[in-house]
Amino acid sequence: MTSFDLETYTQGLTDFITASPCAAFTAHTLSEIYSSQGFKPVDPSQPWPQKPGRYFLRRKGALIAWIVPAGSPKGFRIIGSHTDSPAFKLKPTPDSLSPDGWGQLNVEVYGGMLPNSWLNRELGIAGVVYDRSGRCHLVRTGAIATIPQLAPHLDRESANKLELDRQQHLHPLWYVGSSQRRILEVIAEQAGLNGAGEISSHELYTFDTHEPQRLGTNREFLASARQDNLLSVYSATQALLSLAEKDFQGENILVSAAFDHEEVGSHTETGVAGPLLEQVLRRCALTENKPDAFERMLAESSCLSADVAHSVNPNYPEKHDPDTRPMMGAGPVLKLNASQRYATDAQGWHIWEDAARRCGVKTQCFVSNNAVTCGSTIAPMTATRLGITTIDVGVPILSMHSAREICALGDQVEIAKIMQSYLQK
Numbered sequence: 001m002t003s004f005d006l007e008t009y010t011q012g013l014t015d016f017i018t019a020s021p022c023a024a025f026t027a028h029t030l031s032e033i034y035s036s037q038g039f040k041p042v043d044p045s046q047p048w049p050q051k052p053g054r055y056f057l058r059r060k061g062a063l064i065a066w067i068v069p070a071g072s073p074k075g076f077r078i079i080g081s082h083t084d085s086p087a088f089k090l091k092p093t094p095d096s097l098s099p100d101g102w103g104q105l106n107v108e109v110y111g112g113m114l115p116n117s118w119l120n121r122e123l124g125i126a127g128v129v130y131d132r133s134g135r136c137h138l139v140r141t142g143a144i145a146t147i148p149q150l151a152p153h154l155d156r157e158s159a160n161k162l163e164l165d166r167q168q169h170l171h172p173l174w175y176v177g178s179s180q181r182r183i184l185e186v187i188a189e190q191a192g193l194n195g196a197g198e199i200s201s202h203e204l205y206t207f208d209t210h211e212p213q214r215l216g217t218n219r220e221f222l223a224s225a226r227q228d229n230l231l232s233v234y235s236a237t238q239a240l241l242s243l244a245e246k247d248f249q250g251e252n253i254l255v256s257a258a259f260d261h262e263e264v265g266s267h268t269e270t271g272v273a274g275p276l277l278e279q280v281l282r283r284c285a286l287t288e289n290k291p292d293a294f295e296r297m298l299a300e301s302s303c304l305s306a307d308v309a310h311s312v313n314p315n316y317p318e319k320h321d322p323d324t325r326p327m328m329g330a331g332p333v334l335k336l337n338a339s340q341r342y343a344t345d346a347q348g349w350h351i352w353e354d355a356a357r358r359c360g361v362k363t364q365c366f367v368s369n370n371a372v373t374c375g376s377t378i379a380p381m382t383a384t385r386l387g388i389t390t391i392d393v394g395v396p397i398l399s400m401h402s403a404r405e406i407c408a409l410g411d412q413v414e415i416a417k418i419m420q421s422y423l424q425k
């Protein structure tokens with residue numbers, strides 16, 4: 001059951017974040033949610049479903065869900081988001097032993113993280129392994145590792161200026177002594193395999209094992225890992241499910257697309273620059289049996305691209321434009337950028353305003369301070385790949401790209417309402 005009641009929504013959101021320590025798990029969690037709500041999994045190697053209904057396609061760390069109404073759909077209403085977050089990824093040779101007998105993990109940096117935020121935390125490992133028969137297993141450990149920060153006594157400079165060498169200073173440690181453990185033995189055990197020799201390949205990431213926690217005297221804030229971008233994945237899912245429950249029969253095919261690899265540029269098989277979304281939309285359109293149905297439907301389509309936005313940080317108020325001050329807790333944010341690092345144009349802006357007006361939600365804008373470059377997300381790629389009006393939006397958060405991020409819970413419900421309103425028109 002979906003609910004836009006704050007308490008129910010918050011419980012669902014925190015459960016979702018906890019269940020999704022990395023992209024592969026996010027896609028898995030989504031597939032369980034959609035299956036439980038009557039969405040049918042689609043196998044792309046089989047003939048495409050021809051009937052109206054609810055479907056989803058999961059591919060590795062990405063998942064696209066959609067609702068096909070009865071009759072001839074006019075176009076697509078798409079909400080885009082991403083399943084991945086910055087983390088450390090285990091190298092193919094993940095074990096190292098220091099001369100002093102520390103068992104450490106060899107890791108690469110995934111995404112534009114703030115490495116300092118990963119220090120002194122209790123880390124688990126999660127991801128996928130393939131066994132020798134080619135079967136894929138999802139695995140997740142408890143807290144088994146940590147990256148200890150150097151004491152200030154041993155580096156007087158570090159109290160004011162922390163420098164972390166990405167090769168040298170960020171190895172998680174996970175045991176000390178002479179046991180010579182191997183991390184893949186632990187992973188194999190989690191996967192129910194008969195030892196590390198059974199593991200053929202792996203994609204494994206660190207995650208912070210600390211549970212999400214509400215804070216504030218009114219408990220109005222949420223601190224947790226991976227808010228970028230599980231907040232948007234969750235709100236898009238709730239918006240789509242709310243309409244499925246009501247048996248909403250509109251004129252458009254409603255789509256929620258959660259892509260992988262946004263944090264590393266999206267140019268992958270399951271990233272937004274890949275063919276996944278277009279393939280789903282094209283095959284949905286082909287059920288119309290008209291040669292130009294796909295192009296005709298695209299001409300009537302739009303996409304709301306949802307990713308977190310920058311709230312004004314009270315300790316760095318000068319980083320935002322002096323007249324445009326998006327604040328956490330003051331509503332969802334529309335993102336604009338003259339250089340089109342955000343895809344919103346005037347038509348998209350109108351679509352957003354109209355959707356917000358219809359559900360009575362107050363919104364804010366983000367535009368950069370001209371002296372501070374802004375980020376970018378999946379929207380410009382959706383716009384250029386499909387040629388449809390794309391609107392960059394999101395909820396304002398603090399501590400973006402930290403291992404633990406902060407949002408205001410009220411904004412989460414509000415953006416889900418706008419998404420629902422957007423999908424309905």
Ligand SMILES: [Zn+2]
Nearest residue numbers: 228229307308
């Ligand atoms: Zn993001």
